[in-house]
Amino acid sequence: MLENTATTKLAPETKLSAQQQELKKRVLAFCEQHLIQQQTGLFVIQGAAGTGKSVVLSALMATLQRGRNDATSPFYQTNNYLLVNHPEMLKTYKQIAADQPYLRKKDFMKPTPFINQMAKQATTADIVLVDEAHLLLTKSDRYNRFNQENQLAEICKHSRVVILVFDTHQVLKMKSYWDQAKLAALIEAQPHEIFHLTQQFRVHANRATQQWLTALGTQGQLLPRPTDADFDLRIFADANFMYQQLCQRDHEYGLSRLVATADFPYKLDGNTYYVTAPGFKLPWDKNMDPNVTWAERPETLDEVGSIYTIQGFDLNYVAVILGPSVTYDAATQRLKLLPNNYQDHEAFKRRSDLTTQQSTQVKQQIILNSINVLLQRGRYGLYLYATDPQLRAKLLSL
CATH class of the missing domain: 3.40.50.300 (P-loop containing nucleotide triphosphate hydrolases)
Structure with a gap:
């Protein structure tokens, strides 16, 4: 490991x-x-x-x-x-x-x-x-x-x-x-x-790769994908194939997990809810152990983690599914974020001290922040899949 x-x-x-x-x-x-x-x-x-x-x-x-x-x-x-x-x-x-x-x-x-x-x-x-x-x-x-x-x-x-x-x-x-x-x-x-604090300890990547991750996670900017012998950065056209590759990394190196933006339904009612894409379906994290963290339990390789289970933790490899709230704006060549598609309704609880315009901007920033948190989990590799066809095509073309 x-x-x-x-x-x-x-x-x-x-x-x-x-x-x-x-x-x-x-x-x-x-x-x-x-x-x-x-x-x-x-x-x-x-x-x-x-x-x-x-x-x-x-x-x-x-x-x-x-x-x-x-x-x-x-x-x-x-x-x-x-x-x-x-x-x-x-x-x-x-x-x-x-x-x-x-x-x-x-x-x-x-x-x-x-x-x-x-x-x-x-x-x-x-x-x-x-x-x-x-x-x-x-x-x-x-x-x-x-x-x-x-x-x-x-x-x-x-x-x-x-x-x-x-x-x-x-x-x-x-x-x-x-x-x-x-x-x-x-x-x-x-x-x-x-x-x-300025020195990066988690992501073992060259400067260009770190800049690529930072630009995407903090600005929504899509830079040309860098070449990096030390960091395995891959874009996938198929979510299930990405998951299979992640399972292989977990078998080889351990501590490799799949995570997603909060764009798929979930309720705290005891039922199982799923993250889905064409040819792919896995349950959201169940987080049932009161003592051991989600990322450290072997069985969670068969679940999809959220920002709430993975924030603050290091993985060896992380695979990220960008859901329907994350799309692409060809005019600006940046991510286009759609709060109406975001399923974490608790995150968007209304505040009376914000105007409607401010509220929309904050919601978009929250989605971007969640992307940033997910992208920065892997020490040695990031696998990325977007459910939005236009964004997926753009990522594959970089």
């Missing part, structure tokens, strides 16, 4: 790059300074998918929690948490905690329970790390028992120091949409630092 499991990748002993080590050093110094001065602070870590943001957070959490029991440490007896609004990532962190004597499962939480617990106890955490902060809610959500208006604002209210990772190209729901002016105002309202 080329790539280890997600649990291994995020383990505290994972070796950091020079840039990641510098970031960890700066964050720890920031935390120590603000704890000594009894001053609130916000440290923002930015970086595209695959730049190792979660790896750094895991290493930071390990250092903080070791220091919690060390009388010589500046973090002695501190009360620290790591929050992530992503059930699959939370499973991974709790798995790690189970194997480390200085980590406790209860130190890893989803944001809403943390906010409600702090408010009920009228207490403040010392240091709070927030992974996948682009998934934080920016409006109330009664279904998730979040009654305030902004999860980041509430986390800051109940914490002395907050460290968060953020990528605007991974916002996946209207209720997590950030108005950039509001985000900037929240950051500027308190002492803060911003650090940009």
Whole structure:
């Protein structure tokens, strides 16, 4: 197997790059300074998918929690948490905690329970790390028992120091949409630092291939397909043949999975729903194991993953089906995104603070963000199939 499991990748002993080590050093110094001065602070870590943001957070959490029991440490007896609004990532962190004597499962939480617990106890955490902060809610959500208006604002209210990772190209729901002016105002309202991670660790490809993936996933731009001896980038005319090739990669290298945009019906009613294309039919991910992540279970090779099961995880090979919401505009030579065809209706829950035009633009951005998340999963290969005939023909012609 080329790539280890997600649990291994995020383990505290994972070796950091020079840039990641510098970031960890700066964050720890920031935390120590603000704890000594009894001053609130916000440290923002930015970086595209695959730049190792979660790896750094895991290493930071390990250092903080070791220091919690060390009388010589500046973090002695501190009360620290790591929050992530992503059930699959939370499973991974709790798995790690189970194997480390200085980590406790209860130190890893989803944001809403943390906010409600702090408010009920009228207490403040010392240091709070927030992974996948682009998934934080920016409006109330009664279904998730979040009654305030902004999860980041509430986390800051109940914490002395907050460290968060953020990528605007991974916002996946209207209720997590950030108005950039509001985000900037929240950051500027308190002492803060911003650090940009730039080195790509997931996609083992040359610069031209990385640019091709970034242009498609963040701009909807279709560049000429590059030649790359180290990265297996293929476009397929047939979804079933693509799946057969992916199964072969999984047999050879392991950790290879099929994923799709949220363009095929799905409901949480216990029934099985399918992703379909001519000559192809597989069920959506069932995600039935409460402890093991979807990508790490062998049987999920026979399912189709979604952005919600695969975001934040590395695969060796990923095959992506672009569904009916993803088409092609020959006039602009870019992707044309059709929100009416997108089946993740929860992602498009209406917001009263957006105009109709703004709402349409945000929906299109969410679809593009979901494409970006899916495209950036594979370390050694990406297989791509489009259900739209015009887009499929264009991709094959590149």
